[in-house]
Amino acid sequence: MDRCVVLVDAGYLLGAAASLLAGEPARSRISVDHAILIRGLRERAEAETEQPLLRIYWFDGAPDRVPQPEHRRLRVMPRVTVRLGALTRSDGRWAQKGVDAAMHAELTELARNRACSDIVLVTGDGDLLPGLMSAKEHGVAVHLWAVQAADGDYNQSEDLVAEADERRVLDRTWITRAVRAKELTGPCAPQPAPRPEIAAILSAPLPETAAAGAAPSPRPAEPVPAERNGSRPAQGGADVRRAVLGTLQLVSLPVHCGFSSRFQIGAAYMAPVGSGTYWRHIGSANLKATGESTMHRQTDELQGAQYSPTHIRATLSGTGSVEDASKALGISRAKGYDLVRQGEFPCRVTRIGRKTRVVTASLLRVLDSGEPEYGGARIARCTPS
Numbered sequence: 001m002d003r004c005v006v007l008v009d010a011g012y013l014l015g016a017a018a019s020l021l022a023g024e025p026a027r028s029r030i031s032v033d034h035a036i037l038i039r040g041l042r043e044r045a046e047a048e049t050e051q052p053l054l055r056i057y058w059f060d061g062a063p064d065r066v067p068q069p070e071h072r073r074l075r076v077m078p079r080v081t082v083r084l085g086a087l088t089r090s091d092g093r094w095a096q097k098g099v100d101a102a103m104h105a106e107l108t109e110l111a112r113n114r115a116c117s118d119i120v121l122v123t124g125d126g127d128l129l130p131g132l133m134s135a136k137e138h139g140v141a142v143h144l145w146a147v148q149a150a151d152g153d154y155n156q157s158e159d160l161v162a163e164a165d166e167r168r169v170l171d172r173t174w175i176t177r178a179v180r181a182k183e184l185t186g187p188c189a190p191q192p193a194p195r196p197e198i199a200a201i202l203s204a205p206l207p208e209t210a211a212a213g214a215a216p217s218p219r220p221a222e223p224v225p226a227e228r229n230g231s232r233p234a235q236g237g238a239d240v241r242r243a244v245l246g247t248l249q250l251v252s253l254p255v256h257c258g259f260s261s262r263f264q265i266g267a268a269y270m271a272p273v274g275s276g277t278y279w280r281h282i283g284s285a286n287l288k289a290t291g292e293s294t295m296h297r298q299t300d301e302l303q304g305a306q307y308s309p310t311h312i313r314a315t316l317s318g319t320g321s322v323e324d325a326s327k328a329l330g331i332s333r334a335k336g337y338d339l340v341r342q343g344e345f346p347c348r349v350t351r352i353g354r355k356t357r358v359v360t361a362s363l364l365r366v367l368d369s370g371e372p373e374y375g376g377a378r379i380a381r382c383t384p385s
Contacts, residue, residue, distance in 0.1 A: 003054040005116045006045050007103055009123035010060035011096050014179070016124070016147035016155055020172060021181040023150070030179050034073055037178035038080060041122075048143065048168065049118040056080050059103050061087035061096035104131040111135035120145060121164070126157030133163060141165045148172055309364050319350065319357035328363060346372035 014032065015025040022029035042053050058074050058081065065084045067075070075082045083106070085098035103123065108131050110116055119135055120143045121128065132142050144164035148171045149155040161167055312320070312328060325347060326336030339345040340356055348362040362373050 001054075001114060001116060002051050003116045004045050004049040004051040004118040004120060005054050005110055006041055006056040006120040006122065007107060008041065008056065008058050009099065009103060009121075009125065010058055011099065012124045013122050013147060016149070017175050017179045018181075019150040019155075020148055020175060021179060028182075030181055032070070033178045034070060035077070038074070038077055040174065040177055042079065044174075045120050045143075048166070049120065049141075051116075051118050053079055054116055057103075057106055058082045059085070059099050059106075061085045061094075061099055063087050100125055100127045104128055107131040108134045111138040111140045114138065114140075117141065118143060121160075122147075122170075124156035124160070126159050129157065129159050129163060132160065136163070136165070143168065145170055147175065309367060312360065312364060312367075316360045316363075318360055319352070320360055320363065322349070322356055322358055325358040325363050328367065348373055 014027045014030065018027055018030045019025045038056060041056060045056075046053055056079055058071075060071065060082070062068050062071060062084045063086075065086055067082070067084060071082050071084065074080050083099075083102045085096050085102055088095055088097055104127070107119065107121075107128065110119065111134060117139075118141045121132065122145045124146065135142055142164050143166040144156070144160055146154070146156050146167065146169050148169055154161065316324065322336050322340055322345075323333045325345075326333050329336070329346060331339075336345065340349055345358070346366050348359040350357055350359060366373060
């Protein structure tokens with residue numbers, strides 16, 4: 001029949017228009033007057049094909065295929081049919097699913113039923129090439145429309161361009177009749193000024209800078225912290241930080257506490273913490289040291305409560321996992337498994353099938369005495385009965 005049909009890939013049309021007008025393919029960067037856009041498509045299709053319009057098919061994606069406000073507006077327009085595919089999020093980007101298949105099915109069905117003499121395709125997807133070739137075989141003239149590329153190059157599949165009977169470009173002038181780039185919001189509001197206590201922290205000199213510029217003055221009311229790594233904290237900066245942190249209701253430490261680096265010495269671990277050197281047996285919840293800092297004491301109290309003998313007896317039966325035992329001993333999960341593989345785990349372990357388990361009684365004895373139970377054996381093996 002001597003009629004024309006327009007198949008519109010909305011993702012391509014609006015995405016390419018956004019790239020052209022706003023510099024990026026995000027549809028959120030443009031505003032669209034759908035009534036003007038549909039009218040422009042109809043008038044141009046009828047003018048170029050010299051055939052009356054049968055229908056405009058609008059193919060788009062929507063979350064769970066639920067029509068969005070723009071789809072509801074389009075559905076009530078005369079001679080417009082909306083077909084929705086799924087819209088899914090992958091790798092932080094939205095992607096249409098099923099839109100190409102729906103366009104291919106509609107294209108081949110129209111050509112097979114000879115419902116029209118001319119089909120206008122507004123798309124750039126090469127997946128429609130088989131449908132385009134099938135329509136041509138049924139005697140339908142295929143017109144391929146493109147949106148002007150932002151970089152002046154093609155934004156369509158070369159195979160589609162090669163197979164189409166006619167190709168036209170919707171230039172910037174035509175696009176801007178219905179599509180506008182959204183104005184960017186004004187310059188970002190200036191960041192609010194930091195609170196006075198925060199500003200004092202940021203403006204206070206660093207210990208290294210203060211130590212290089214002036215010698216620290218002794219404080220009679222507070223002992224001078226011990227030197228660490230050859231540098232002494234500056235009293236001026238420490239005073240400011242202490243006063244400010246007190247305002248913020250935080251714990252003020254007289255020294256710089258870094259990450260505790262543990263290294264094995266016999267059956268115990270030595271952990272440099274705070275201003276002193278702390279000596280701690282494996283799994284011991286109490287640190288025996290001088291000048292123990294509040295931060296580390298509170299941390300150990302929490303860990304000690306979680307992996308106390310009472311907690312272990314209540315949660316572990318005859319055996320426990322290597323991960324739980326490692327946490328109770330104060331070592332990492334990876335270090336625990338390394339010690340198991342080397343046969344040097346502080347507690348007795350047993351392998352039940354493919355699983356390695358730690359004997360709970362042995363774990364409790366190690367936590368109580370602080371002495372490892374290597375026993376000269378590596379890993380005991382047993383077979384579940």
